[in-house]
Amino acid sequence: MNQCNAVVTIKKGGARSLKSGGLWIYDNEIDQIVGDYENGDLVYVHDFDGYYLGCGFINTYSKITVRIMSRIKGQEIDHEFLAMRVKAAWDYRKTTVDTGSCRIIFGEADFIPGLVVDKFADILVVQSLAMGIDRMKLEILSILREVLETDGISIRGIYERSDAKVRLQEGMERIKGFIGEPFDTKVEIEENGVKYLVDVAEGQKTGFFLDQKYNRAAIAKLCKGARVLDCFTHTGSFALNAGKAGAKEVIGVDASELGVAQATENAMLNGLSDTVKFITADVFDLLPEYEKKGEMFDVVILDPPAFTKSKNSVKNAIKGYREINLRAMKLVKDGGYLATCSCSHFMTPDLFAETISQAAKNVRKRIRQVEYRTQAPDHPILWAADESYYLKFFIFQVVDEK
CATH class of the missing domain: 2.30.130.10 (PUA domain)
Incomplete structure (x- = not known):
């Protein structure tokens, strides 16, 4: 090789x-x-x-x-080398996270550039984003299956989600489909005691956002007996964690009808349909409507998609993050909580914090930081590889000026 x-x-x-x-x-x-x-x-x-x-x-x-x-002179990039990299990635996950469902390979942060592999129960989902690693993809997956089987983990099937636009920039076609025998692409997983049906074929990216696993658990203690609004809910993950924690009412909002349908199905799967409800709406339109109606919540959660994927659009992203956080703070009861995040690498932690601070000043709210978190450890941050650090997650208490 x-x-x-x-x-x-x-x-x-x-x-x-x-x-x-x-x-x-x-x-x-x-x-x-x-x-x-x-x-x-x-x-x-x-x-x-x-x-x-x-x-x-x-x-x-x-x-x-x-x-x-x-970087080692004379190092052979061969089967043995790839096996060493894959085993190191799996050993790291076994040490740091719940491996029932997790990201096993996170590209450059695992020194396997351009490749992502997620494990959802007994299914693997692969995303190949670079031409060189694309040639090694099947060999790496074969090695990974062997490594998992050594630990008594049998993989039922593999699905490829190499349909990201970035492949076009690499001179590659966007592709998706089964690698090997077909299987039911709706997979049931459990995370933090919450069950989900993950659609690995039609869901966003690889089907489910594993990077927020422990951030979802972090909001649980705030939600007992609370009225909760989960914005950009996707398939309902934060909303369902709130419901599982004992919230009295949860409203999850997403613009995607498919996402809301999947979230509703997940609520039924967990016996939370009476408590956790989902609606299809544009969050930027809905929050001002709630403000006019006088709606208030004990906890508001903001988990938007990346508002910027390049340096050139950061200024517009700042406006978007400021607007959405400003609107959300207006809906938080005095002494209630705001959980807010950005998944854009280009929105740095300092810039994101400053944007939230400006939003609070604009609506005359005082915010007290409860916690700052980032992506789960199965999405490790490789220092000197800035692109691997992308998720910023704050929990604030929101207090009215008095």
């Missing part, structure tokens, strides 16, 4: 992210490429002075032109 016939030489002063511990080399950092290669091939990477920096796969279609697999 490790047939490197080309050498990529970095410009003087380039590859700062790589030298700090990251795995990416951008197109504007490359001085020259010498030797024969095809996109997706492994190449050696040298600094401007010839110093060896690593071995990775190349794709000149992408602004991220090289993704490093190994």
